[in-house]
Amino acid sequence: MKPEGFSRRSAASRGFLSCHTCGLLSRQSPRAESTICRRCASRLHPRKPGGTGRSWALMIAAYILFIPANALPIMATGSLFGSQKDTILSGVMYLWTEGSWPLAALVFFASIIVPLGKLLILTYLLVAVELRSIRHRRLRARLYRLLEFIGRWSMLDIYVVTLLSALVQLKSLASITPMPGALAFGAVVVLTMLAAMAFDPRLIWDEPRPEPLAAPIPHTDVHV
Amino acid sequence: MTEAGFPPPPAEIPPHPLHITLTQRLIACHECDLLQRVIALAPGGEAICPRCGAELYRDNPHGPQRTLALLLASAVAFVLANAFPIVSIDTQGLQRSASLFSAVQTLWDEEMPVVAGLVFVTTLLAPAFEIFTLVFILSAVILGWRLPGLAHMLRLAVATRPWSMVEVLMLGVLVSVVKLSHLAHITPGLALWSYGALIVLFAAAMASLDAHDLWERLSPS
Numbered sequence: 001m002k003p004e005g006f007s008r009r010s011a012a013s014r015g016f017l018s019c020h021t022c023g024l025l026s027r028q029s030p031r032a033e034s035t036i037c038r039r040c041a042s043r044l045h046p047r048k049p050g051g052t053g054r055s056w057a058l059m060i061a062a063y064i065l066f067i068p069a070n071a072l073p074i075m076a077t078g079s080l081f082g083s084q085k086d087t088i089l090s091g092v093m094y095l096w097t098e099g100s101w102p103l104a105a106l107v108f109f110a111s112i113i114v115p116l117g118k119l120l121i122l123t124y125l126l127v128a129v130e131l132r133s134i135r136h137r138r139l140r141a142r143l144y145r146l147l148e149f150i151g152r153w154s155m156l157d158i159y160v161v162t163l164l165s166a167l168v169q170l171k172s173l174a175s176i177t178p179m180p181g182a183l184a185f186g187a188v189v190v191l192t193m194l195a196a197m198a199f200d201p202r203l204i205w206d207e208p209r210p211e212p213l214a215a216p217i218p219h220t221d222v223h224v
Numbered sequence: 225m226t227e228a229g230f231p232p233p234p235a236e237i238p239p240h241p242l243h244i245t246l247t248q249r250l251i252a253c254h255e256c257d258l259l260q261r262v263i264a265l266a267p268g269g270e271a272i273c274p275r276c277g278a279e280l281y282r283d284n285p286h287g288p289q290r291t292l293a294l295l296l297a298s299a300v301a302f303v304l305a306n307a308f309p310i311v312s313i314d315t316q317g318l319q320r321s322a323s324l325f326s327a328v329q330t331l332w333d334e335e336m337p338v339v340a341g342l343v344f345v346t347t348l349l350a351p352a353f354e355i356f357t358l359v360f361i362l363s364a365v366i367l368g369w370r371l372p373g374l375a376h377m378l379r380l381a382v383a384t385r386p387w388s389m390v391e392v393l394m395l396g397v398l399v400s401v402v403k404l405s406h407l408a409h410i411t412p413g414l415a416l417w418s419y420g421a422l423i424v425l426f427a428a429a430m431a432s433l434d435a436h437d438l439w440e441r442l443s444p445s
Contacts, residue, residue, distance in 0.1 A: 009258055009259060009275075010252070010256070010257035010258060010259060011250075011252030011257050011258070011259040012252075012257055014259060016250070016252060016259065018251075018252035018254065018257065020254065021379050021382060022435075022439040023251060023252075023254065023436065023439070024439070025250055025251065025252055038443075039375065039439055039442070039443045040375045040376075040378070040379055040439065040442075041375060041376065041379075042379060095403070098406065100402060100403075103399060103402055103403070106395075106399065107399065110395075137276070138276060138277065141255060141256065141276040141277060141278070142277070144255070145255075145278070148386075151386070152346075152386070152389045152391075152392050153392055153395075155346065155389055155392045155396075156392055156395055156396050156399065157396075158339065158342065158343065158396075159343065159347075159392060159393050159395075159396025159397070159400075160396045160399050160400050160403070161339075162327050162328070162330075162331055162339075162343050162396070163310070163311075163322065163327055163396060163397060163400040164400055164403065164404070165327070165330050165331065165334060166322035166326055166327035166329075166330040166331075167311065167313045167320055167321075167322050167400070167404065168313070168320075168404070168407070169320060169330070170315065170316075170318050170320070173315075173316065173318075174315070174407065177334050178331060178334055178336045178339060182336065182339050183336065183338055183339055186338065186339050186342045190342070193386065197386065201255045201256065201276075202254075202255065202256055202257040204256065204276075205256040205257060205258070205275065205276065206257075217250070217259055217260060217261055218258075218260050218261070218274055219260060219261050219263050219274075220251070220260050220261065220262065220263055220271040220272065220273065220274065220280055221271065221272040221273070221274045
């Protein structure tokens with residue numbers, strides 16, 4: 001990427017490469033195609049390789065798999081009265097009608113709201129980067145941090161299905177078995193995590209036009 | 225929080241464990257790439273990027289010894305959590321208990337190998353690797369061993385961070401227990417308390433870990 005593609009105040013525009021692993025700044029060498037960090041031997045890139053393309057691809061795959069994740073049942077409950085299959089939603093409804101509505105809300109939040117929310121936030125971030133929007137950048141920076149944080153919590157239902165299957169194995173009396181919906185759902189969680197990891201938040205701050213004046217290098221803020 | 229102005233740089237740079245780069249002590253924000261100077265912090269203070277608000281580095285008054293102690297305690301909690309069953313269910317006189325490993329086994333037996341693998345990695349492999357690798361690295365650093373592979377090991381340990389999801393597992397156990405409590409009598413196993421301890425101890429260890437300082441010590445120069 002040419003130096004004009006970066007904001008004037010960014011490290012990349014001044015020829016510095018920041019190591020994503022250990023934070024060391026190194027001078028970008030014009031000769032070497034790929035430089036390695038002196039301290040930790042990680043590959044150095046001005047921005048995450050693959051650009052936004054990788055994030056788009058992973059995100060779209062997650063959207064596609066979101067459909068079977070919710071349409072297919074994630075577990076089957078067998079009892080003396082027969083077998084019953086549950087999708088994520090029907091599981092939530094069951095909890096609700098059983099009276100455990102805080103649990104129903106929790107599972108609904110972790111299994112529907114969180115994955116969908118991640119996908120929508122990531123879509124917004126990617127579209128804003130493609131449109132080179134310079135509005136609400138701090139909000140987008142905060143949304144990205146939220147994305148990183150909540151990713152793992154959608155694994156909740158997978159662990160619930162795992163434990164229930166392991167515990168309720170009393171043959172014809174009562175049994176719980178995992179079903180293919182769990183695989184699709186697991187795939188959605190992994191894909192959204194990978195998509196978020198492939199997105200470089202620094203792209204939010206890269207500008208198409210140069211800033212008016214190159215500012216002197218500021219100090220970091222201090223928060224005590 | 226004091227706003228970053230553009231004051232002249234201090235005439236004498238005070239000694240500081242952070243040596244980020246070559247000529248000046250500079251750092252680039254990992255979230256917005258803003259190039260900025262590193263400054264000295266008050267004890268326990270935290271430095272934030274003035275442009276995007278990301279946390280950049282913090283002052284850590286404790287040495288790696290404290291982190292190592294917490295990690296060793298986490299390791300013990302981890303071993304206990306896997307050696308014992310998490311919960312036991314008792315219904316109609318039939319009893320069954322499950323440890324995490326047996327739960328993964330069940331998934332495998334139920335023809336769900338990918339999900340079994342996912343649960344195995346996120347609750348057994350990644351946490352174990354992270355804890356034991358960090359214990360090894362910190363021990364080496366404290367004992368002063370200059371082993372060549374340490375930086376690579378730290379890289380790997382950092383890379384497994386997002387894939388270790390023991391806290392979510394705990395919540396999953398909670399939800400499962402409540403779900404089953406209608407059906408049968410549930411007894412929490414020793415592993416449940418161990419998992420709780422593991423989460424608290426590991427969080428404390430990560431909070432006290434000074435990554436920048438560690439990278440400095442592993443630096444080849």
